[in-house]
Amino acid sequence: MARSETAVRDRTLGAVAILVYVFLYVPIVVLVVLSFNGSGQSTTWGGFSTRWYGEMLEADDLIDGFKNTVIIATATTVIATALGTMLAIGLARHVRSTALDSLLFLPAVVPDLVLAIGLLSFFTLVGMELGRITVIASHVVFDMIFVAAIVRTRLGFFDASVEEASHDLGANRASTFVRVTLPLIAPGVAAGALVAFTLSFDEFIIAFFTAGPESLTFPIRVYTRIRFGLTPVVNAIATVLLVVSFTLILLALKLNGSATRRAIDRASAA
Amino acid sequence: MARRDDAGTGNRAQGALFLGPGLVYWLALFLVPVGLILVYSFFRRTSIGGIEYTFTLDNYVRATEPLFVKVFLFSIRTALITTAIALVLGYATAYFIATRPVRYRLPLLVLVVLPFWTNLLIRTYAWIALLNNEGLINKGLRGLGIIESPLPLLNNQFSIVVGLLYAFLPLMVLPLYASIERLGPRLREAGADLGGSPTSVFRRVTFPMTIPGVLAGCIFVFVPSLANFIVPDLLGGGLKSMIGNLIQQQFFQARDWPFGAALAMWVIAITMILLVFQALMLRREGRMSGRGA
Amino acid sequence: MRPIAWTRIAVTVATISVIAAACASDTSEPSAAPTSAVPLEDQELVVSNWAAYTPEGLVEDFEKETGVEVTLLEDHVNNEDVVGKLQASDGVGRDVVFISGPYVKTLLDNGWIGELDHSQIPNLANLYPEATELAYDPGNVYSVPYTWGTTGLCYRTDLVDTEIDSWLDLLAPDPSLEGKITMLGTERWLLQPALLSLGYSINTQDAAQIDEAKELTIAAKQHLLAFDDTVFYEKLDSGEASMVHAWDGWCNYAVNENVEFVVPSEGSDVFSDTMVITEASENKEAAHAFINFVLEPENHVKVAELVLYKVPNGPAMELLDPEIVKAYPNLGITPEELLAFETELDLGDAQTAWSQAVAEIKAS
Numbered sequence: 001m002a003r004s005e006t007a008v009r010d011r012t013l014g015a016v017a018i019l020v021y022v023f024l025y026v027p028i029v030v031l032v033v034l035s036f037n038g039s040g041q042s043t044t045w046g047g048f049s050t051r052w053y054g055e056m057l058e059a060d061d062l063i064d065g066f067k068n069t070v071i072i073a074t075a076t077t078v079i080a081t082a083l084g085t086m087l088a089i090g091l092a093r094h095v096r097s098t099a100l101d102s103l104l105f106l107p108a109v110v111p112d113l114v115l116a117i118g119l120l121s122f123f124t125l126v127g128m129e130l131g132r133i134t135v136i137a138s139h140v141v142f143d144m145i146f147v148a149a150i151v152r153t154r155l156g157f158f159d160a161s162v163e164e165a166s167h168d169l170g171a172n173r174a175s176t177f178v179r180v181t182l183p184l185i186a187p188g189v190a191a192g193a194l195v196a197f198t199l200s201f202d203e204f205i206i207a208f209f210t211a212g213p214e215s216l217t218f219p220i221r222v223y224t225r226i227r228f229g230l231t232p233v234v235n236a237i238a239t240v241l242l243v244v245s246f247t248l249i250l251l252a253l254k255l256n257g258s259a260t261r262r263a264i265d266r267a268s269a270a
Numbered sequence: 271m272a273r274r275d276d277a278g279t280g281n282r283a284q285g286a287l288f289l290g291p292g293l294v295y296w297l298a299l300f301l302v303p304v305g306l307i308l309v310y311s312f313f314r315r316t317s318i319g320g321i322e323y324t325f326t327l328d329n330y331v332r333a334t335e336p337l338f339v340k341v342f343l344f345s346i347r348t349a350l351i352t353t354a355i356a357l358v359l360g361y362a363t364a365y366f367i368a369t370r371p372v373r374y375r376l377p378l379l380v381l382v383v384l385p386f387w388t389n390l391l392i393r394t395y396a397w398i399a400l401l402n403n404e405g406l407i408n409k410g411l412r413g414l415g416i417i418e419s420p421l422p423l424l425n426n427q428f429s430i431v432v433g434l435l436y437a438f439l440p441l442m443v444l445p446l447y448a449s450i451e452r453l454g455p456r457l458r459e460a461g462a463d464l465g466g467s468p469t470s471v472f473r474r475v476t477f478p479m480t481i482p483g484v485l486a487g488c489i490f491v492f493v494p495s496l497a498n499f500i501v502p503d504l505l506g507g508g509l510k511s512m513i514g515n516l517i518q519q520q521f522f523q524a525r526d527w528p529f530g531a532a533l534a535m536w537v538i539a540i541t542m543i544l545l546v547f548q549a550l551m552l553r554r555e556g557r558m559s560g561r562g563a
Numbered sequence: 564m565r566p567i568a569w570t571r572i573a574v575t576v577a578t579i580s581v582i583a584a585a586c587a588s589d590t591s592e593p594s595a596a597p598t599s600a601v602p603l604e605d606q607e608l609v610v611s612n613w614a615a616y617t618p619e620g621l622v623e624d625f626e627k628e629t630g631v632e633v634t635l636l637e638d639h640v641n642n643e644d645v646v647g648k649l650q651a652s653d654g655v656g657r658d659v660v661f662i663s664g665p666y667v668k669t670l671l672d673n674g675w676i677g678e679l680d681h682s683q684i685p686n687l688a689n690l691y692p693e694a695t696e697l698a699y700d701p702g703n704v705y706s707v708p709y710t711w712g713t714t715g716l717c718y719r720t721d722l723v724d725t726e727i728d729s730w731l732d733l734l735a736p737d738p739s740l741e742g743k744i745t746m747l748g749t750e751r752w753l754l755q756p757a758l759l760s761l762g763y764s765i766n767t768q769d770a771a772q773i774d775e776a777k778e779l780t781i782a783a784k785q786h787l788l789a790f791d792d793t794v795f796y797e798k799l800d801s802g803e804a805s806m807v808h809a810w811d812g813w814c815n816y817a818v819n820e821n822v823e824f825v826v827p828s829e830g831s832d833v834f835s836d837t838m839v840i841t842e843a844s845e846n847k848e849a850a851h852a853f854i855n856f857v858l859e860p861e862n863h864v865k866v867a868e869l870v871l872y873k874v875p876n877g878p879a880m881e882l883l884d885p886e887i888v889k890a891y892p893n894l895g896i897t898p899e900e901l902l903a904f905e906t907e908l909d910l911g912d913a914q915t916a917w918s919q920a921v922a923e924i925k926a927s
Contacts, residue, residue, distance in 0.1 A: 017366035020359050024385050027396035083292040090288030102545045107300050109541040111497035114534040118303030120651040141300050153448045198386045213609045213636040222391050224614035224637050238392045245387040317912050318672035341926045404801045425789045507789025508748045511925040522643035524918030
């Protein structure tokens with residue numbers, strides 16, 4: 001009895017999951033297809049064409065924006081992952097405080113428009129010139145919170161007995177931390193970094209306010225282009241980005257897979 | 271949160287070391303900027319749209335006028351609908367992924383996140399191409415003879431929910447997945463061994479143990495949905511205002527920073543209540559469930 | 564000390580400093596314009612404009628001619644964006660700003676722009692006389708107009724059977740147009756059709772009039788497909804919309820050849836996008852040179868060719884290919900015809916009442 005119920009449940013779950021994936025990807029398919037639409041419009045097909053990809057290479061503003069976005073997102077990820085992981089560890093292990101918990105997660109709760117205006121006012125106040133640094137600094141604010149939240153979930157389920165065992169066997173705190181703790185939370189940290197990069201990469205509002213004249217990001221460039229309608233050149237770039245990110249992720253997965261396995265091997269040998 | 275991992279592995283000094291940098295950063299680049307906005311909310315707008323530094327609570331009172339309450343309620347309703355749908359869809363998806371063979375899990379998760387790497391504005395415009403009266407869905411349905419006149423799929427609350435759902439669903443799936451995955455298959459089957467039907471196992475054992483993920487996911491979807499203004503603008507055709515639109519309007523069009531700030535503070539207050547609720551639920555859950563198996 | 568105690572102290576200190584700082588950052592006092600001891604070719608400019616609103620090559624040509632390095636900052640979609648950013652950055656960060664007429668007063672009142680030195684802009688002589696007396700800045704003391712035009716209705720002659728000649732055709736449309744109309748939804752244009760159809764000034768500060776216009780617009784909203792300021796011409800092309808509320812140049816972007824533009828009988832507005840120089844600019848000489856460069860007929864005509872708006876520059880308009888004027892009738896509207904309409908002005912104290920009305924319309 002139970003097994004067939006499980007089978008039905010499994011099939012339903014599978015159906016819903018597939019539905020969700022379809023939902024997530026239909027617009028992606030649409031924009032990829034439209035990037036090859038000769039007519040350039042979104043409702044009439046004008047034959048297959050790659051001219052938008054050619055035009056894309058001359059879209060200096062979009063390419064420049066993309067470069068800035070990559071640099072900013074990378075720098076943000078590095079800093080936010082470091083700070084966020086440390087926050088998570090500190091909160092989970094050393095300082096127990098619901099107040100601090102809620103307070104620290106405030107950036108996720110403040111409307112991003114408000115934070116954006118506040119940050120610009122702040123930078124003006126301290127006389128800081130707008131540029132990539134101000135965007136990075138601003139993105140780290142909310143990114144580190146997301147990293148902290150994700151690493152936190154991982155830490156909570158952390159089997160501290162492994163650490164206790166490490167101590168019992170004579171390792172000091174620092175050594176335990178580096179060779180036992182870190183590798184075991186690595187998946188959480190990696191997930192956090194992935195989320196941090198994604199959020200910074202596509203972030204518009206805060207960058208809109210804190211970017212300087214030379215550091216406009218890709219989302220800002222797209223936003224300003226919509227004044228004359230979203231041309232298929234933007235779709236073309238988006239398709240290229242999709243392919244690139246897909247490839248990067250495949251690579252990252254391969255590396256991460258082996259890194260995690262190595263970490264587990266080391267930990268179990270400790 | 272589990273309690274046992276505190277067994278002597280931490281102390282205050284180490285805590286300061288770990289928390290210090292993040293906390294300082296948070297103070298300087300979050301608290302001060304938001305503090306500025308908070309401070310503005312207590313002042314007045316000058317006739318040229320600047321700020322006059324006389325203390326007043328008028329802005330907070332003004333936010334409770336019927337017009338603004340109406341917009342607040344619409345936003346909360348829309349965000350709740352979005353969150354509810356996201357929870358159902360997200361839970362199913364997360365559960366599905368968690369019950370696949372290990373080697374498929376990360377790729378499946380990544381596939382959920384991948385759309386995020388395409389610019390949100392572009393994806394939203396793709397939805398416009400899909401949903402509008404002369405768009406792909408309507409053209410397709412009419413072409414197949416299923417409908418005669420186009421369905422109003424765009425420029426209404428439906429399309430706003432679709433847009434918000436699209437933007438934030440991955441943020442629901444990820445924490446849910448983290449919660450569900452760590453339960454492990456043994457726990458999921460334990461209830462069944464004890465004689466419960468899969469439904470009751472889910473209701474009484476599985477779901478309650480994934481509450482931390484549920485709460486995190488709901489907050490990650492509800493909060494940004496509430497304050498979003500781009501989706502109502504583009505997919506709602508500007509016909510429906512949400513709080514985010516109101517706030518944007520106050521800062522830019524009305525040039526009434528104090529009032530815009532007060533509106534923002536109200537939004538923050540509402541969401542902080544949710545956060546406190548979440549923290550309390552987590553503590554209760556931590557006490558009840560002890561450590562996960 | 565325990566981390567919690569540190570937190571409390573830090574928060575208190577931060578709060579105090581924030582309040583002190585906020586009070587200190589009052590409206591900036593305009594600094595005396597520094598006389599540029601820096602030679603022109605060593606100056607740098609940040610020019611802020613809408614995307615695709617500066618002709619290709621204009622900036623490069625200017626750079627070649629003067630040696631000034633120019634960064635074209637195209638980071639806003641409407642006037643409110645720029646004003647918001649200027650407010651948050653206290654007028655710092657841009658040298659030349661392209662902004663619409665009514666906002667000149669706002670920028671001036673807040674001390675973010677200053678008087679222009681006409682001796683550095685001899686090409687002002689190219690402006691039509693009407694363009695030197697625009698109501699929002701008579702005498703071009705603070706601004707120089709870049710483009711100008713009016714607002715009206717754009718419709719598909721093959722999809723619309725009824726005669727279109729009044730703002731009421733937009734606000735209380737024929738049933739055949741139900742759900743196939745868009746209106747401009749930003750800034751001042753939201754209330755304009757109602758005000759014009761009621762015979763009121765588009766710059767009215769009268770609360771009762773604003774209210775009346777608001778009610779009329781709320782009633783009109785139910786017939787709308789959407790508010791749209793950016794892609795309404797695409798909707799005309801696809802047939803999603805049969806009629807749109809539009810700035811005169813935008814009709815020209817529709818591809819369909821059955822698109823007509825009409826200014827309703829009740830009249831319309833005069834809008835003008837202008838160039839101003841920020842008070843905080845440290846490169847005012849280069850900024851003046853840039854504006855002067857734009858006013859060269861060969862340069863200014865390129866703007867008309869790009870955007871298909873009129874430019875307020877007689878010699879430039881004469882350079883315009885007659886075929887283009889024939890194809891796009893809005894380019895043939897003469898200054899006299901244009902100035903028969905009311906020029907948009909800053910709303911002064913009525914801004915809050917307007918914004919409230921707009922908020923009610925959007926929330927209804």
